[in-house]
Amino acid sequence: MSGNDGSADVASRLRAASEDLADARAAVEARGEARLEAVRAAYREATDLLDRYEGRATGTGDFAAFVEFQESFVELTEGLDDDLPARDAFKAANDLLDQRRLGEDDFDRAREELGPAADLVDLLADREAAREAFEAARRDARRRLRDLDARIDSLERLQRLGEADLDAPVDRLREPIEAYDEAVREAWAAFRRDASAREVFRVVAASRAYPLAAFPEVPPDLREYVESRPAGEEPIPTLLEYADYSTSKLSHYVDDPAALRTRVGTHRTYLERLDADPLVVSWPPPDAETLRYRASELVSVVARFADEGTVAAARRLRDLPDDVAYDRLRETALARDELDEAERERLERGAVEAELTAARDERERIEAALTATAE
Known part of the structure; x- marks a missing residue:
């Protein structure tokens, strides 16, 4: 603005x-x-x-x-x-x-x-x-301060990204992250495909203790059905297939077709979307401290269903901030991902620095006015 x-x-x-x-x-x-x-x-x-x-x-x-x-x-x-x-x-x-x-x-x-x-x-x-006009002016000033703070943060971030070394070897971050992401997606897909729905739901429930690696909570009525009925021993893809059967055909596979259709059919969207996304690390990656904490939680969750190679890949992420120049490489990754040609041109001609100076000056004027007019 x-x-x-x-x-x-x-x-x-x-x-x-x-x-x-x-x-x-x-x-x-x-x-x-x-x-x-x-x-x-x-x-x-x-x-x-x-x-x-x-x-x-x-x-x-x-x-x-x-x-x-x-x-x-x-x-x-x-x-x-x-x-x-x-x-x-x-x-x-x-x-x-x-x-x-x-x-x-x-x-x-x-x-x-x-x-x-x-x-x-x-x-x-x-x-x-x-009095009303004065109070409105103070509200406008405080609102403008919030806008300026957000703008200053954005401009400072843009300026910081502009200082990043675009030639830095970001593959030292990308390769272990992509290797982990690929491994965990494959491991979860296999687990969801082969394990019983009951086993999958228990992993989901356990993940809730790890906020940075938690799956969406299972709907209570679906969880109760899977835990208490024999159909819960079937894999999720099989339950979804059953939900499409006619009542007469389904009666050959479960003792209560209506109950399966009600529980599974009602929550089809949840079951279909129960993928590995909560366990995947984004690119560009998060800051070093977030990655450390998240990777520690990922290890705890992934170990419940994946092989040792996938767990080792998660541990590799946990140690990554200490093994490489993480902050510098992350800044490069962010800069490559976020800076378009127009922003780079603004940085080169000093427009960002000028906008930042103007925003800071305005913030100082507003803060001074708020202090001087405080009642």
Whole structure:
């Protein structure tokens, strides 16, 4: 996100909103908040009377309403404190309404006479609006800071990748990772194909103790069926094949065709997707510490179903960060994978450095504005 879209000016807007709020508060304090609240209460009552009686107390309408209206307005005016700001405005409106007959234009003129009171009431509304604008400006500033932090992280990462040695021998990472991935995929495919569903589910359940090497949890009703019924001794591909049989054909293979179709058929997607993906290491690889922890967990899970060669390949990954210049080679792998021609061109001409400097400067301005306007 560039600074040309106006978002970079949030610091200035925040400072301006803070100044506006200070001015609005000062205007209220100069006249006394309690006195302005009293004016607002009186003004609301006066305008409420005008609004409620305008249609009934005008012309030759409801005489009782006319009298009631005048008495109410007189009572309101006489009940005001002598030192109430804009008291003269209420008196002028009352004097105007003290006639034998009132027209709609009299009500309009009365509202105009109350103008000075309305102006004072606006001071309270202006303060509230200024407070809302200030709070919104602070929210915008904090949101912009989050965006800038993410952008700075992205630009710093891009800059770091640009410094990577693209000629470094990344095959020292790729070969052991690809060898392990291929071995574990083959081992799991064979295990899933040949072992009973019950055995497979037990490995899945055991993997749940290793968050970095865990398979998706088996649906409870499917797990209960496989554990308790003879069909659970069949491999998963066989159960999926059974689920496609007609009821009459299936009855030759299981004692309760309906139960198999309900449990296996309902969870076909889970069974079909139960592949080796949770055990595969991505490319480019994770950071060294993550690989160490994950490979340790992979060894524990893979050892439950794979041969010693596959387990050894997992152990090789666990030791990989200590055997090679892992961080440097990983940076090269990331750079080769992520940097396209346009990004490399931006790096070469210094555009990334310029954007990073601008983003950091803007972050400093916003942080300073947030500190200066903190309440």
